[in-house]
Amino acid sequence: MNRPSASWAGRHVLVSAGPTYEDIDPVRFIGNRSSGKMGFAIAAAAARRGATVTLVAGPVHLPTPEGVRRIDVRSAAQMHAAVLAQLPATIYFGAAAVADFTPATVTADKLKKRAGQDTMTLELVRTEDILADVARHHARPTRVVGFAAETGELDGYARDKLQRKHVDLICANRVGVAGSGFEADDNTLVVHGHGIERTLGPASKAAVADALLDLVEQEFADVP
Numbered sequence: 001m002n003r004p005s006a007s008w009a010g011r012h013v014l015v016s017a018g019p020t021y022e023d024i025d026p027v028r029f030i031g032n033r034s035s036g037k038m039g040f041a042i043a044a045a046a047a048r049r050g051a052t053v054t055l056v057a058g059p060v061h062l063p064t065p066e067g068v069r070r071i072d073v074r075s076a077a078q079m080h081a082a083v084l085a086q087l088p089a090t091i092y093f094g095a096a097a098v099a100d101f102t103p104a105t106v107t108a109d110k111l112k113k114r115a116g117q118d119t120m121t122l123e124l125v126r127t128e129d130i131l132a133d134v135a136r137h138h139a140r141p142t143r144v145v146g147f148a149a150e151t152g153e154l155d156g157y158a159r160d161k162l163q164r165k166h167v168d169l170i171c172a173n174r175v176g177v178a179g180s181g182f183e184a185d186d187n188t189l190v191v192h193g194h195g196i197e198r199t200l201g202p203a204s205k206a207a208v209a210d211a212l213l214d215l216v217e218q219e220f221a222d223v224p
């Protein structure tokens with residue numbers, strides 16, 4: 001569909017996609033419903049435009065897009081290490097649904113319920129914020145793009161994230177509605193940047209990925 005473009009050739013595009021799984025014990029984990037489709041579509045679209053693409057993928061059931069180098073990870077900590085190890089990059093798309101909290105300890109043996117036990121408490125600790133760490137890294141990509149999956153108050157949260165995480169664009173998608181967000185094949189993204197607000201879609205995630213790359217190309221044509 002897309003032609004290799006001079007502005008993408010030779011650029012390193014780093015993408016994170018999919019959920020993370022945070023292990024509780026050898027058989028249980030905390031995960032989420034991210035399918036990885038949006039991030040995989042962005043990686044595929046960037047490769048079609050001639051970029052050198054690295055895709056750091058959480059546990060997903062998706063084939064590796066053509067021409068894309070893929071690194072599989074499981075947990076937020078592994079994704080954090082893998083993403084930072086792949087810098088420098090010209091642009092980072094943080095499309096993964098990274099766990100915000102992870103169990104304080106992973107037990108070596110399967111947790112057992114005791115007779116008469118009606119409740120159990122799991123202690124969780126914060127994970128490191130990959131997007132924020134990429135954005136303040138000494139090898140910060142020229143452009144850092146984050147995502148915001150929200151069930152409500154979409155734009156306010158996206159604008160807040162833009163400032164707080166020092167990123168260039170935040171792509172907000174609504175989850176929990178038909179035809180958008182997690183697991184769906186289609187998506188609508190509301191893209192917020194400094195002086196930018198654009199709605200992409202509703203369309204297939206492949207078409208939305210292409211529209212996002214077009215927007216990045218137009219808005220950041222001056223990027224060295």
Ligand code: C5P
Binds near residue numbers: 095129130161
């Ligand atoms: O603040 P919130 O987690 O909703 O922000 C979502 C954005 O931050 C996404 O781009 C996601 O990939 C990124 N993120 C991250 N590391 C975390 C949590 C979120 O990179 N630990």
